[in-house]
Amino acid sequence: MAVKMYYEQDANLGALQNKTIAIIGYGSQGHAQAQNLRDSGLNVIIGLRKGKSWDAAKDDGFEVYEVDEAARRADVVQLLINDELQAKVFKEQIQPNLKKGAALMFSHGFNIHFGQIVPDEHTDVLMIAPKSPGHLVRRTYVEGFGVPALIAVEQNATGQAHEIGLAYAKGIGSTRAGVIETTFREETETDLFGEQAVLCGGVSALVKAGFETLIEAGYQPEIAYFECLHELKLIVDLMYEGGLARMRYSISDTAEYGDYVTGPRIVTEETKKEMKKVLEEIQTGVFARNFIVENQSNRAFFTATRRRENEHPIEKVGAQLREMMQWIQK
Ligand SMILES: NC(=O)C1=CN([C@@H]2O[C@H](COP(=O)(O)OP(=O)(O)OC[C@H]3O[C@@H](n4cnc5c(N)ncnc54)[C@H](OP(=O)(O)O)[C@@H]3O)[C@@H](O)[C@H]2O)C=CC1
Numbered sequence: 001m002a003v004k005m006y007y008e009q010d011a012n013l014g015a016l017q018n019k020t021i022a023i024i025g026y027g028s029q030g031h032a033q034a035q036n037l038r039d040s041g042l043n044v045i046i047g048l049r050k051g052k053s054w055d056a057a058k059d060d061g062f063e064v065y066e067v068d069e070a071a072r073r074a075d076v077v078q079l080l081i082n083d084e085l086q087a088k089v090f091k092e093q094i095q096p097n098l099k100k101g102a103a104l105m106f107s108h109g110f111n112i113h114f115g116q117i118v119p120d121e122h123t124d125v126l127m128i129a130p131k132s133p134g135h136l137v138r139r140t141y142v143e144g145f146g147v148p149a150l151i152a153v154e155q156n157a158t159g160q161a162h163e164i165g166l167a168y169a170k171g172i173g174s175t176r177a178g179v180i181e182t183t184f185r186e187e188t189e190t191d192l193f194g195e196q197a198v199l200c201g202g203v204s205a206l207v208k209a210g211f212e213t214l215i216e217a218g219y220q221p222e223i224a225y226f227e228c229l230h231e232l233k234l235i236v237d238l239m240y241e242g243g244l245a246r247m248r249y250s251i252s253d254t255a256e257y258g259d260y261v262t263g264p265r266i267v268t269e270e271t272k273k274e275m276k277k278v279l280e281e282i283q284t285g286v287f288a289r290n291f292i293v294e295n296q297s298n299r300a301f302f303t304a305t306r307r308r309e310n311e312h313p314i315e316k317v318g319a320q321l322r323e324m325m326q327w328i329q330k
C-alpha cells in the first residue's frame, strides 16, 4: 500500500481558528507544541499542576489552569504528560469535564492502544506524533522548518477529526516536513520498538560496550569517549542527510571496509532474533504490562537503574569533556 503523506497545501489552519486548544503538560513536547501553535496564530492554554512546569509556562506568557479547568475551557485537548500518568489524569480530571464533540489528542498511542484510556463515544480521538524530541520540534519551527509527524484517527465522532489533526500538524510546523497517515497500533508498536531496540536502548548499549572495551584494554577514557560517543553525532548527521551511503562516502575507505567486515560481527543473527522477541513482547502487551506494573510499584527498578547508569564512567568523563565544548547548547 502506498504511503499517504500530507503537506502544507493539504492542511487548513481554519479548522482550529475559533477553537481553544488545551495543552496538558509543559515538558519536552508540551512546551514545543504549545509555543509553535501560538506562533501559528492559534488560541492555546496550558493545563498543569502547580510546580516547575507551571512556572515555566507562566514565564513563557501562557494562561495556565489546573487540568480540570483547562479541559472545561477547551475544544481540543492534547495530552502531553508522561504516558504512565495519563490514564489517572484523564479519568479524574479530563473525562468528566470534556465538552461533547471535543477532540482528545495524543502524541503517542500507548494509552489508547493498550486500553488504559477509553474516551466517550462523542469524543474525537486522534494523534499527531512528531517524530522528534520536543526541543527539536521547537528549534526547527523557529528556524522556518518543521519535523515530520504521524497522523492517526482512532475515533471520528464529529467527522472533523482528520481535518483538525492536519490543522494541528500545520500549527506545529510538521506539514512543512511531511505528515504520514498511520494507525494508533502502528505508531505505538513501531515507536516502542525503535526507541528500545535501536534509537535509545540499542545505541546506549552499543556505546557503553565500546567504551568499556577500550578502557578495560588500558586506553584513556577521554579517547574512548570521543571514539564511541562524541563522534556518533557526526556519523549520524551524515546518515540523516543522505542515508548509509552518504555516511560511507564521507568516511575513509579504511572505515568503510571495517564497517562491512565488523558490523555484522557485532550485530549478529542472534541480535536480530532478540529484536524479534522484543517486538513480540511489545505486540502482545507484555512490555506495556511490565511498564504499568513498574509504575504502580513505585519504580524500584527504574530508579535504581537510572542512578546506576548516571554513575557510569562514560558519564563522568563526558561531563568533564563537554565543559570544554562551548559550541554545545546547554
Ligand atoms: N519526549 C519526546 O520528545 C516525545 C514524547 N512523546 C510523547 O509525548 C507525551 C509527553 O511526553 P514528554 O514531553 O516526554 O513528557 P515530559 O516528561 O517532558 O513532561 C511531562 C509534563 O507533564 C506534566 N505533568 C506530569 N504529571 C502531571 C499531572 N498529574 N498533572 C498535570 N501535569 C502533569 C509535567 O509537569 P511537572 O513539571 O509538574 O512534573 C511536565 O510538564 C508522551 O505521550 C510521550 O510518549 C512523543 C514523541 C516524542
Ligand SMILES: CC[C@](O)(C(C)=O)C(=O)O
Pocket: 130, 131, 132, 133, 134, 191, 194, 195, 199, 200
Ligand atoms: C526516541 C524516543 C521517543 O520515542 C521520541 C523522542 O520520539 C520518546 O518517546 O521520547
Ligand SMILES: [Mg+2]
Pocket: 131, 132, 191, 195
Ligand atoms: Mg518516538
Ligand SMILES: [Mg+2]
Pocket: 108, 191, 192, 195
Ligand atoms: Mg516514544
